[in-house]
Amino acid sequence: MKKHTTLVIEHLEQALSEWLMLEYRHSVKIWKGETVFTNVVDKKTADGLKPLGKIEKQKANTVFSEKNCIILDPQAKKPLKPADFANLDVIIVGGILGYEKPQGRTKELLSEKSKFELRHLGKIQLTIDSAVFVTKAVFLGLDLRDIEITKEIEIIHDSVHSTILPFGYPIIDDKPVITPGLVDYLQRK
Numbered sequence: 001m002k003k004h005t006t007l008v009i010e011h012l013e014q015a016l017s018e019w020l021m022l023e024y025r026h027s028v029k030i031w032k033g034e035t036v037f038t039n040v041v042d043k044k045t046a047d048g049l050k051p052l053g054k055i056e057k058q059k060a061n062t063v064f065s066e067k068n069c070i071i072l073d074p075q076a077k078k079p080l081k082p083a084d085f086a087n088l089d090v091i092i093v094g095g096i097l098g099y100e101k102p103q104g105r106t107k108e109l110l111s112e113k114s115k116f117e118l119r120h121l122g123k124i125q126l127t128i129d130s131a132v133f134v135t136k137a138v139f140l141g142l143d144l145r146d147i148e149i150t151k152e153i154e155i156i157h158d159s160v161h162s163t164i165l166p167f168g169y170p171i172i173d174d175k176p177v178i179t180p181g182l183v184d185y186l187q188r189k
């Protein structure tokens, strides 16, 4: 097993929103190793992301063309396995926020024209940070089947209002691992 696989997050959203930043910050914290943000084309986004990791203007497919890479794509045919990390230089996650119904944006924006191997993390659409959490667990030797994931979570605001997040979050000790700061953010909205 390779000791140091680099986490690459390919930034593919137009804006660096507060929600996206919460997920990016959590992803970096979970991974702990080297993290690179690719496709960071403007100065404002670069300034926002520099405190979190390395920045590259070009896409991962170009920057890491000579490296051994895997792209995480929900539409991949094969599941991610611990053995995939043997000699793996780079694991690539899409910096894409989810919609209620997955729209295949990872394939369209990241993997379709790539020569890299593709892997999925199960049938449920995970958030960026949940995908990084599950990836880290597989990197540490867990099988995907052993990782419990929510189908959705409900954030209760008061006796009448709530927000459904239709995404997978890992469950640890019977509690979903929700992006730190996300509940506060949603309460303010």
Ligand SMILES: C[S@@+](CC[C@H](N)C(=O)[O-])C[C@H]1O[C@@H](n2cnc3c(N)ncnc32)[C@H](O)[C@@H]1O
Binding pocket: 071, 072, 073, 074, 075, 092, 093, 094, 095, 096, 097, 098, 099, 101, 102, 103, 104, 105, 106, 107, 119, 120, 121, 122, 123, 124, 125, 126, 127, 128, 131
């Ligand atoms: C919120 S998802 C965006 C997915 C997007 N809705 C789509 O249709 O492709 C953010 C990123 O996490 C990773 N991801 C999320 N769920 C995944 C899964 N089940 N299998 C593989 N990768 C996943 C992918 O890299 C994806 O680009």
